[in-house]
Amino acid sequence: MKKHLLSIDDVSADDVATLFETAAEMHDVQRRQVKKLPALRGRTVINLFFEDSTRTRSSFEIAGKWLSADTINITGKGSSASKGESLRDTVLTIAAMGVDALVMRHAASGSALQVSQWVDAAVINAGDGTHEHPSQALLDAYTLQRRFGTDGRLGSLEGRHVVLVGDLTHSRVFRSNVLCLTKLGAQVSVVAPPTLMPSGVEPWSKELGFATSYDLDEVLPTADAVMMLRVQRERMSGGYFPSAREYTVGYGLTRDRLATLGPDVPICHPGPMNRGLEIAADAADAAQSLVLDQVSAGLAVRMSILYHLLAGEGSTS
Amino acid sequence: MTDQILVKGASLLGAASSDLLISDGVIAEIGSVSAPQARVIEADGLVALPGLVDLHTHLREPGREDAETILTGSQAAAVGGFTAVLAMANTSPVTDTAEAAERVHDLGRTAGLVDVQPVGAVTRGLGGQELAELGLMARSRAGVKVFSDDGRCVADARVMRRALEYVKGFGGVVSQHAQDPDLAGATSCCHEGELSGRLGLPGWPGVAEEVIVARDVMLARHTGSRVHVAHASTAGTVEVLRWAKGLGIEVTAEVTPHHLLLTTDLLSGYDPTYKVNPPLRPQEDVEALRTALADGTIDAVATDHAPHARHDKEHAFVDAAFGMLGLETALPVVATVMVESGLLDWAGVARVMSANPARIAGLGQHGHDIAVGSPANLTLVDPAATVTVDRDDSVSLSRNNPWHGRTLGAAVHATLLRGVPTVLEGKLV
Numbered sequence: 001m002k003k004h005l006l007s008i009d010d011v012s013a014d015d016v017a018t019l020f021e022t023a024a025e026m027h028d029v030q031r032r033q034v035k036k037l038p039a040l041r042g043r044t045v046i047n048l049f050f051e052d053s054t055r056t057r058s059s060f061e062i063a064g065k066w067l068s069a070d071t072i073n074i075t076g077k078g079s080s081a082s083k084g085e086s087l088r089d090t091v092l093t094i095a096a097m098g099v100d101a102l103v104m105r106h107a108a109s110g111s112a113l114q115v116s117q118w119v120d121a122a123v124i125n126a127g128d129g130t131h132e133h134p135s136q137a138l139l140d141a142y143t144l145q146r147r148f149g150t151d152g153r154l155g156s157l158e159g160r161h162v163v164l165v166g167d168l169t170h171s172r173v174f175r176s177n178v179l180c181l182t183k184l185g186a187q188v189s190v191v192a193p194p195t196l197m198p199s200g201v202e203p204w205s206k207e208l209g210f211a212t213s214y215d216l217d218e219v220l221p222t223a224d225a226v227m228m229l230r231v232q233r234e235r236m237s238g239g240y241f242p243s244a245r246e247y248t249v250g251y252g253l254t255r256d257r258l259a260t261l262g263p264d265v266p267i268c269h270p271g272p273m274n275r276g277l278e279i280a281a282d283a284a285d286a287a288q289s290l291v292l293d294q295v296s297a298g299l300a301v302r303m304s305i306l307y308h309l310l311a312g313e314g315s316t317s
Numbered sequence: 318m319t320d321q322i323l324v325k326g327a328s329l330l331g332a333a334s335s336d337l338l339i340s341d342g343v344i345a346e347i348g349s350v351s352a353p354q355a356r357v358i359e360a361d362g363l364v365a366l367p368g369l370v371d372l373h374t375h376l377r378e379p380g381r382e383d384a385e386t387i388l389t390g391s392q393a394a395a396v397g398g399f400t401a402v403l404a405m406a407n408t409s410p411v412t413d414t415a416e417a418a419e420r421v422h423d424l425g426r427t428a429g430l431v432d433v434q435p436v437g438a439v440t441r442g443l444g445g446q447e448l449a450e451l452g453l454m455a456r457s458r459a460g461v462k463v464f465s466d467d468g469r470c471v472a473d474a475r476v477m478r479r480a481l482e483y484v485k486g487f488g489g490v491v492s493q494h495a496q497d498p499d500l501a502g503a504t505s506c507c508h509e510g511e512l513s514g515r516l517g518l519p520g521w522p523g524v525a526e527e528v529i530v531a532r533d534v535m536l537a538r539h540t541g542s543r544v545h546v547a548h549a550s551t552a553g554t555v556e557v558l559r560w561a562k563g564l565g566i567e568v569t570a571e572v573t574p575h576h577l578l579l580t581t582d583l584l585s586g587y588d589p590t591y592k593v594n595p596p597l598r599p600q601e602d603v604e605a606l607r608t609a610l611a612d613g614t615i616d617a618v619a620t621d622h623a624p625h626a627r628h629d630k631e632h633a634f635v636d637a638a639f640g641m642l643g644l645e646t647a648l649p650v651v652a653t654v655m656v657e658s659g660l661l662d663w664a665g666v667a668r669v670m671s672a673n674p675a676r677i678a679g680l681g682q683h684g685h686d687i688a689v690g691s692p693a694n695l696t697l698v699d700p701a702a703t704v705t706v707d708r709d710d711s712v713s714l715s716r717n718n719p720w721h722g723r724t725l726g727a728a729v730h731a732t733l734l735r736g737v738p739t740v741l742e743g744k745l746v
Contacts, residue, residue: 088631108633109517110587129635131517175517199520200511 001308004116004123008134008179016184019304020142020154026307027300029066039311040069043100047073048091049126050106055271055295056126056136060103063302069100069310087111088118095119100310104128109172122309130170136270137176139301141184143294144225147266158185161222165191165251166229166278167240169198173229173270182208189219193250195240196231216251220260227268228253228279244277253283266290321345322736323352327360327697329687331663337365339693342735347689358741360697363730366667368400368694370674370683372492372571373467373547373619374644376402376433378424380409385624385714387421391430393622393644393713395739398696398729399431401675401683402644406438407468413438413449415457422459430739434680437461439480439491443469448480455487462679465492467547468594468639470529472498477533481542488679490569492545493533495554496595501525504635508581508596516584519635521596523551530554534561534568543567545677548621550576550595552605559614569677571619572606574643574650579719589630589637590719593623610669611660617674620647624715642718645711648696649704650720652727656700663700671696682735693736702728712745 001018002010011019029035045064049057057073064071074094087106095102101122104112109129116123127133141157148155162181168174168190181188188210190201197212198204205212213219220226231247241247248254253267258280261267267279267289275281284291324337329347338346338355346352376390385393387404394402404421406412412421418435425433437454441447443466454461464484471477471493480491501521507513509520530546534557537544549555549570561568581599583591591597609615623640630637651670655661661669675684685691703726708718732740739746 086628086631087633087636089628106633108635111633113587114633129517129633169514172517175515198514199509199522200514203511204515 005134006112006125007132008137008176013183023142023300023304026303035066038068039307040067043069043310045069045071045101046099048102048104049075053105059298060302063299091115095121127172131172132176133172134176136173137180139298141180142301143290143297160224161187162225163189163219163223164227167196167231168192169196171229178210191216191219225266231278253279255280255282258283321355323355324358324360327363327365329365330667331364339736342693344689344691344693363697364663364700366696367671368696369398369670371399371402371620372674374402374622376404384626387424388428389714391428395430395732396712397644398648398732400694400734401432401680403434403436405467406436411438411442413441415453418454418459418461419457435459437464439464439466439471462489463492467494470494470496478536481540485542490543490545492547494547495526495529497525497528507584508598512581523553527553530557534566538566546570548573550598551602555605555609569616571617572615573621574647577654587634589634592637593641594639618669620644624713625717630717646720649725649727653725657726695733697731699728699730704728
């Protein structure tokens with residue numbers, strides 16, 4: 001495994017299998033009364049969050065703590081540029097405290113990659129702008145593999161039709177997921193109105209091998225899994241679509257659409273959900289919804305990521 | 318017979334070799350010249366060009382003297398073979414008054430390496446709303462003729478119309494940074510296309526430039542004024558320019574060396590060295606710009622030399638400063654892209670890097686043919702040299718050099734301003 005986790009491009013399909021194998025073991029730990037493992041005792045993990053986050057930050061924090069790492073949160077809103085300090089100075093200052101891993105979230109695409117070139121610590125990208133969110137994609141894939149497996153064993157995504165719907169242009173979850181799911185052999189369709197389809201998606205989708213559509217109802221009948229992505233309400237003021245109502249009619253997982261899905265088709269959402277906008281409450285709370293499974297899987301996968309990047313430092317899988 | 322210089326055996330614009338005798342700042346004799354008292358510059362194998370003129374530089378003084386000063390910028394210009402540069406108005410304070418323009422002008426004369434000609438702001442404080450004192454700047458000691466809010470587009474059509482009309486009164490020209498702010502906002506930093514989609518960087522679509530260029534040529538036609546398009550970057554802009562020139566509309570345009578060679582894919586590593594405005598474009602645009610420069614649709618090469626302190630580039634990509642160095646590498650890039658490929662000969666280089674920019678900017682002392690009686694503003698180029706650019710070799714105060722590590726053909730050997738060598742053997746005198 002590479003030193004950093006900046007993009008899904010940094011891990012091979014074999015790496016993902018290794019990560020998931022460990023994640024499954026970590027998952028079992030969650031059910032124990034005493035959840036702490038000594039694996040990362042004496043290691044320091046800093047959660048460096050330049051952008052608001054509750055679930056990802058606390059997930060990484062708990063993951064680090066259950067592995068006995070010293071976990072510290074540093075949050076700072078706004079770019080360092082607005083404070084007159086360069087990003088490089090900010091992260092060098094933090095790295096100088098003797099850090100083993102930096103879990104970083106920043107509003108700017110590419111910032112995690114830049115930081116990895118400046119510091120010695122392992123850098124884990126916990127979301128860089130509208131670029132990537134690799135731990136989210138890994139936990140999504142892991143959640144689906146568990147869902148498709150039997151007897152507690154992980155299933156396969158090979159040939160499974162996974163449909164991603166939402167604000168693709170501004171979604172780092174989409175970018176990491178499309179890389180991860182295609183890597184694992186899934187058949188991927190992405191659906192959005194034309195204004196929220198990333199620019200230049202055609203050559204990209206051909207190269208990577210995923211399908212694009214403006215018509216959710218055309219794609220949904222063959223779905224083996226559906227991932228709804230958050231649509232930020234402020235996109236409306238950007239003129240990306242005329243109204244929440246119109247978006248929901250075109251691209252929401254409504255009660256009507258839920259009824260057309262088979263009962264075994266899992267529904268995922270990275271959260272936070274806009275109930276009533278991209279996902280109806282009935283869909284969010286349906287038996288086939290994996291939304292809360294994603295959260296617990298997130299802990300297991302993040303424990304595995306921290307373990308593989310830190311415990312075996314210097315060795316390769 | 319004092320102050321005579323004999324340039325021996327230079328190839329004039331790449332054609333026949335000849336000696337040039339320079340006396341009192343003027344070319345006194347051309348041919349086979351014997352002048353025993355003259356100081357000799359051996360120019361065997363070198364190409365003589367009229368001194369280069371840059372329509373578009375940022376010298377950062379006043380305001381950001383940590384990034385560049387008028388002196389260090391002048392040094393970089395001289396090393397690059399330039400004898401005149403236009404200094405953009407987006408300094409702090411902005412060059413939007415006669416006094417500010419005179420200050421830049423005078424600091425340039427004090428440095429004495431190139432003629433520094435200030436560009437005046439079109440609008441007060443680059444605010445885009447009220448016209449700056451264009452006439453007072455024109456009538457000042459600085460004699461401002463080119464006006465630009467560069468870095469910002471004069472987006473308001475009414476303001477642009479008035480500016481175009483008003484500068485007719487004193488033969489001025491507006492140089493437009495064409496960027497519709499609604500289509501490409503302040504954070505837009507990557508050519509909108511496949512790579513911006515993959516990288517998740519805010520897109521800067523070519524159409525944001527093209528709609529402004531199209532609007533402005535129609536305003537130029539309507540007002541009977543002349544407009545200059547700064548740093549044209551797309552094939553669509555080239556089409557509009559070709560169409561407008563075909564109609565006889567008075568429009569001129571420049572292209573930067575970086576838009577002639579560097580492409581969008583360099584942004585894949587999020588290195589802010591390659592962050593520039595307008596952004597680097599795909600190969601199709603680069604090809605269209607080269608063709609347009611060769612066939613005269615684009616009139617001039619201009620560097621958009623934009624020095625930045627290191628810490629202003631050490632931010633996340635979207636937060637980092639726009640711009641890259643260009644003065645010292647402009648001629649080698651043009652030689653590599655245009656001359657080696659046969660798109661331009663050296664006479665063509667003289668046209669797009671000296672004669673045309675001097676004419677556009679109204680610089681009477683620059684851009685002359687190499688002829689008896691012309692001011693001895695000269696650049697001697699070694700066409701056979703190849704140079705691997707090292708950013709630490711630069712005389713600029715800044716290091717945001719996108720050419721670092723690249724090998725370019727041709728090198729500036731000497732630069733003469735009014736007969737006085739500013740650069741010899743590639744080094745500042």
